[in-house]
Amino acid sequence: MSSSISITVVLQTSLQNHNRHPNSPVMKSAHDLLLEIRVQRGRRVAQRLGCYFAIAAGSYLLNKMLYTVHGGQRAVLLDRFRGVLDYTVGEGSHLLIPWIQKPFIFDVRTRPHTFSAVSGTKDLQIVNVTLRVLSHPQVDHLPHIFKTLGQEYDDKVLPSISNEILKAVIAQFNADQLLTERSRVSDIVRQSLIHRAKEFNILVDDVAITHLSYGAEFSKAVEQKQVAQQEVERSKFVVAKSEQEQKAAIIRAEGESECAKLISDATAAAGMGLIQLRKIEAAQENATTLSRNADVMYVPRKNILLAVAAGR
Known part of the structure; x- marks a missing residue:
């Protein structure tokens, strides 16, 4: 390194002398040698820059060609020339054609959705119902789902069909039946929602009614009815108790009368x-x-x- 620096210093000194004496042959050869060294240095720098650029371009191209599908996910490929490809890509790392193909990732795990609806019962009572739905898409139909509904398929389909089914089912029952036959109502809603969601290639795993409430007037009427029924039951209890006490008094009187008769007979017979x-x-x-x-x-x-x- 020190020798190269010294040679460069000598050549620079020679170049300065060449500027003073341009016609000297020695000065001309030193000047040509210095130019050649500068050209070689420029070539080496250009080669290094080209190598760095090639590595960066290769990394960028490799990054564009690779994509990863994580666990519980599936990918759908969009080709600029052929459109959406009719197959799904499983978990792992995969290759694609950069700038021509683009992956769209779908989460195929079961996800919860909560919906609330205000509906009327068969006896024209207002009911607030909250429904919890567990669903996931059909993996084999993901390309069709992407083409027709997009990646937000559940937000576009489930709220509308859940409200429709809830209102249709609740209208078949009276307000008190929703409490006494809650399991039956949930089963009807589940079967209807499974059948309807399957038309959109969505699989429903479970449906549950998590909240059920009535209007203020109906709740007050139910409370008053319960109070009246409790009063009736209490009156029945009081009447039954009085009847039992009367029967007990009659039985005691009959027993005392029989006892007195027996004593009287025994006294008359034995003194x-x-x-x-x-x-x-x-x-x-x-x-x-x-x-x-x-x-x-x-x-x-x-x-x-x-x-x-x-x-x-």
């Missing part, structure tokens, strides 16, 4: 001995209770508890 025995037992029980009471300090000798005369 008053049983009654005297019951009095003695009661007196013994009273005496035992009083003797255990700390407040009783004196019990008179006279048998006032029995109140039975000696001659009886």
Whole structure:
């Protein structure tokens, strides 16, 4: 490197001398040598620039020729001369013709969509319904979907057909049936939506009614109805309780009457001995209770508890 610099310095000095003495043969040869060195340097720089340009152009061309389809996606190719090609490209890296073919990527995984609709029931009640739909496109029909609907196929089709089917199904039921037969309503909506979406090459995996609400007037009427039904049930309970109490009182009275009759018959047949025995037992029980009471300090000798005369 130092020798090249020194040669260049010598040649530049010779060139300066050539400018002073242009007719000298030595000056002319030095001048030609310096020009040749400059030309060679320019060629080397041009070669390097050409190499860099070729690498950059190759990288750019390779980048334009390659495209990647990620997992859960499919690609549709648009050819400038042949139009949309009638096949789909799977996952991975693929080649195409730059500036002639262009890939359009579709997400074929199941995606959720939520739709809300305000509809009228069979008994002319206003209902707010929210529907959740899980759907994905038919992979084999992606070129047709791209040609007819575009990449926003679900936003163009599903909202309209979901609202239409919801209103048609809800109009077949009364307001109370939407609550009591909710599973049946969901099944009808699901079958109708699956059949209708299939016409647009869209597969519906699941349909669910996530929210169902009524107007303020109907909700108030339902609440009042529930309160009235609870009052009726409470009145029925009170009446049934009174009837049971009456039956119990009658049964107790009949039992006491039968018991008195039996005692009367037994007394007439066997005398008053049983009654005297019951009095003695009661007196013994009273005496035992009083003797255990700390407040009783004196019990008179006279048998006032029995109140039975000696001659009886």
